[in-house]
Amino acid sequence: MDLTINSQQRCFEGTQGFYSHDSAICGGAMNFAVYQPPQAKDGAKVPMVTFLSGLTCTEENFTAKAGAQRVAAELGLMLLMPDTSPRGCGYPGEDDDYDLGSGAGFYLDATQAPWSARYRMYSYITRELPALIAEHFPVDAGRQGIFGHSMGGHGALTIHLKNPGVYRSVSAFAPVCAPSQCPWGRKAFTAYLGEDETLWEDYDSCALIRRQPSDAKIFIDQGAEDPFLSEQLKPDLLVAACEDAGQHFEFRMQPDYDHSYYFIQTFVEDHLRHHAKTLT
Numbered sequence: 001m002d003l004t005i006n007s008q009q010r011c012f013e014g015t016q017g018f019y020s021h022d023s024a025i026c027g028g029a030m031n032f033a034v035y036q037p038p039q040a041k042d043g044a045k046v047p048m049v050t051f052l053s054g055l056t057c058t059e060e061n062f063t064a065k066a067g068a069q070r071v072a073a074e075l076g077l078m079l080l081m082p083d084t085s086p087r088g089c090g091y092p093g094e095d096d097d098y099d100l101g102s103g104a105g106f107y108l109d110a111t112q113a114p115w116s117a118r119y120r121m122y123s124y125i126t127r128e129l130p131a132l133i134a135e136h137f138p139v140d141a142g143r144q145g146i147f148g149h150s151m152g153g154h155g156a157l158t159i160h161l162k163n164p165g166v167y168r169s170v171s172a173f174a175p176v177c178a179p180s181q182c183p184w185g186r187k188a189f190t191a192y193l194g195e196d197e198t199l200w201e202d203y204d205s206c207a208l209i210r211r212q213p214s215d216a217k218i219f220i221d222q223g224a225e226d227p228f229l230s231e232q233l234k235p236d237l238l239v240a241a242c243e244d245a246g247q248h249f250e251f252r253m254q255p256d257y258d259h260s261y262y263f264i265q266t267f268v269e270d271h272l273r274h275h276a277k278t279l280t
Contacts, residue, residue, distance in 0.1 A: 001133045003017055006019060012038070012070050012073035014035060014037040014040065014161065015035070016033070016069060018032075018059065021161055023126065025123050026121070026124050030086065031059050033063040035068070035176040037073045037078060038076075040096055042078075042138075045139060046076050046078050046140060047077055047145070048139045048140070049072075049147060049150070049275045049279070050080040050081075051146070051147075052107060052146070053084050054149075054150030055104050055151045058096050059083045059268070066205075066264050069141060073271070075272060077275065077280070082125060084170075085102055085103055085105030086119060087113070099187060100187055105119055106151060106179070107125060108121060109122045110190075110193070123154070130144075141247065143274060144170065145167055146167040147173075149172070149174060149175075153175025154176040156171070157175055157205040157238075158204070160204055161214055162208065164214040167278055169275040171218070171220065171271045171275065172219075173263065174190065174228070175220065176234075178204060178238065180200045184232050185200075210244060210245050213247035217248045218249040219252050219270075221270070223259060224253050224254060224255045225258045227258065227259060227265075234255075
């Protein structure tokens with residue numbers, strides 16, 4: 001698979017790069033960022049952690065704002081930051097709202113027209129993009145983890161729970177914990193998956209945990225002053241699902257923190273060290 005290098009910069013003795021390629025699964029150009037730690041010099045294979053961003057974000061948000069590269073360099077972790085949706089499909093309503101369409105792929109494979117032709121982020125994240133990374137970067141595909149923020153936290157949790165043997169470690173910042181029961185999720189699931197709510201369970205962390213908990217420890221940080229906490233994120237439902245199913249988890253409510261990247265900056269080191277315990 002061909003890869004276009006858009007830019008590469010030296011960063012903590014490693015390399016931060018931005019790339020693009022033509023995606024067969026998403027039917028067009030897709031962008032992503034990769035941080036290669038110094039341990040990957042001369043082709044030495046290193047573990048990789050994928051970060052999934054939230055609504056309205058691109059591959060640039062976490063890469064530029066989280067301050068993760070310093071810790072990733074110390075721990076020898078490659079970081080992969082994909083975009084959050086296909087772009088420029090021309091579908092009606094694609095760019096009308098921040099919570100549907102562009103920047104709002106919800107890390108699922110849409111089944112409803114017109115979205116089903118290109119909004120296939122689940123297959124892109126779990127199949128096509130890892131294969132591309134393995135072809136062009138020195139990654140140890142047997143040592144992968146996944147984490148994310150908000151909509152991306154939802155994506156990280158569901159992708160881990162559906163693929164626990166591939167994504168061996170998992171964490172999230174302020175995830176959308178029960179998308180079937182919040183306005184963001186219900187709007188997206190109705191558009192992308194249709195009216196049958198039983199089909200939504202395949203992309204709902206609470207339902208997936210109750211169906212089949214994983215052997216991993218789910219690590220979550222949530223800001224107590226997050227404006228989306230009660231209406232959209234609903235972490236109490238995830239905690240209840242974990243307790244009911246016997247899922248190993250650690251949930252930290254962080255006083256005074258909100259939903260921003262300042263929150264992520266503060267705790268990203270804890271998350272990377274959480275992943276490194278399993279992957280390195």
